[in-house]
Amino acid sequence: MPGTSMAEGLRRVAEAGPFFAVRTAEAPGEEPRAHGYVPFAELCADPGPLRARITTVAGRLGTDELRVGASLVFQGLAARLWSLALGSAVLAGTLPDLSPERLWWHPDRSAPDELWLPGPVSAADGPVSAADPGTSADRLRAAVVDGHLVPLHRAVRSVCPVSGQLLWGNAGSALFGSYRVLRDGCRARGRAEAADTASALVRELFREPPLHGTGTLAGGGFTRRSCCLYYRVPGGGLCGDCALA
Template sequence: MVLLLVVDLDPDLAALRPLGAFFVLRTIGGTPGTARPALPTLAQVYENRASDVYRKSVTFRVEKVARVLRAPEPRVAASIAHQGLAARLWSVALGCAVLYGRVPDLSARRLRWDPDASAPDDLWLEAVEPLPGDAGTIADVVLRGHLEPLTAALHAEYRLATGLLWGNAASALAGAARQLGHRPGLSARARALSAELLAHPLLAGTLDSTTLRRRSCCLYYRLPEGGVCGDCCFTRAPRSSPRGTSG
């Protein structure tokens, strides 16, 4: 059975819900009576201009991830937090492009984020304004609008290698496409979009073009109960050093 594209982006983005928690995006004003949450926009987060409670929202999120996962050092938690947010952004954008043929404007000034929420990251969209669902638009919205400033912030704060962070972004994109590929009628479109996005200069070369295995490591293996991910550049966890060498 082939799933037909929905013509219009509905105010609640309801077609995303059956795809799972990483794809769901709550909208402000979509459902009648929905309150505007007192959360920072991602634009404020990237610029460290959020409210007093969330003034250091990225640091707050990294520290929360570190506590929950018992990360041995902040940069491990920062990498995992980065990949989690990247996965949410890619999932929403790809899910909409595949199901609706268009994407909502997911610019950082429109998306609100709760850094204290559990995984997957809690995102709220101010309003559903349609944009084209092509790879170029998705790259502008997700890569340029979100992952570039987030990568810069985490590199500056935690000294994570930019190659590691772009590897996270590519891995999250491939994972979102893989999840969509499990749905009848969505696989071909998801593969085509993800292949075009992975060829973007910011992501090109981060994954093996044949196997989609990473050329960097997200540091997950350094968690107390961690191991290697399915697309890791390592086939088994390397022996840890005090600062690690795989970033």
Template sequence: MVLLLFVDLDPQLAALGPLGGFFVLRTGVPPRGPLPTLAQAYTASRFDTHKEVYADPITFRIHKVTQSIHAPEPRIAVSVAHQALAARLWSVALGAAALYGRLPDLDPRLLHWDPDGSAPDDLWLSEVRPLPATAIGEVVRAGHLAPLAAVLRSRYRISAGLLWGNAGSALAGAVRQLDRWAQANGRTEVGDRARTLAADLFAHPDLSNTLDPTTLRRRSCCLYYRLPGGGLCGDCCFTRPPEH
């Protein structure tokens, strides 16, 4: 068992900065002004008629990604947008847990999201409240990924297996980045903590069958190969792009 050392979270979560942009979590008030919370994003109606640009953050984001990657069908953009947000959430939480031995409370009501932004300016935490590192599953998987999957599946033709596959792939990617950073900076204990926490997370039924335990290749496809010029991801379940 890896010992988790408890270190106070600093108000700016500054230790996350050196890990890379996906691990950074801004705190305080965004300079652009108020942003919707992820709680609002998970519950907003797609038929909301308010004129605010972010009245429905999920639809806004999917539309933006569709245009950006020239997706020929909506579910490809849904998958790409979903995996990016899952990667941000896992990276922030696992990075903090591995470095600090604690993680900030990422309650969707505290975590503000700019659906028009990119990492690290897409997420802002209004209040830094420490939680034990062992809470990471409830915080990310139950608090974010489950309601995010529910709203996406209610609106788009997208499978639960694909979305949880994205979540598993994103978690494995966060572990790999943390391990690389730990090795490069002589902080091998950080990589050990990340792997220990991830092993517990992958034991949950939602994630346990998402990756091959030996190769860490996905057991579902994220659909990236369907993009114009798209190829296979490094952990793709396919060895060559399928015929359309």
């Protein structure tokens, strides 16, 4: 999106839905920590806020199985990260700087208010090119998987014993869910080229670990090879992409 600032690009990305939005505005000198936010970089060293969120989610769902809360918290955060990154790549043509030191999370809030990227918002190096989806997917993988999901995966499992394979299945499911919302929104607005770019990026992301093997892309849909444990929630049932279905 030539001539468009990263902040303006993020405002356009947010139009795709609340999961694609991130808080950027702040008063001069305003400190995210004063409002209960913590940087992602601290979650491995001090998983206390993550533990609190997992406990809260399990309680709200009416289950005493912390692994269910852990699974769904990880999936929700993965969906937010994928939405923000994939939406920026497709709709803004670049990625914001989402480094763990820059991106803040609030354990007691939900989309769109739980993520804060304090200004000034800067773009990561280089544009995302539809002509080179492999390289662009590598940049997305580095920003989301390496930068956030790998340490988050480790932090969640330090709080609660939950299958590592299950969590990566959640990451794959979260990516496809974010992609489907973005793809369908682009098509509805007559932006077929943007929808095709999203499709190419997602195919590339699923070619490499840790998402490779987490599920099957076919017929415009996704079927995962694991279960997020939502069926363990009273009245929960099975998700549409569940292996158990």
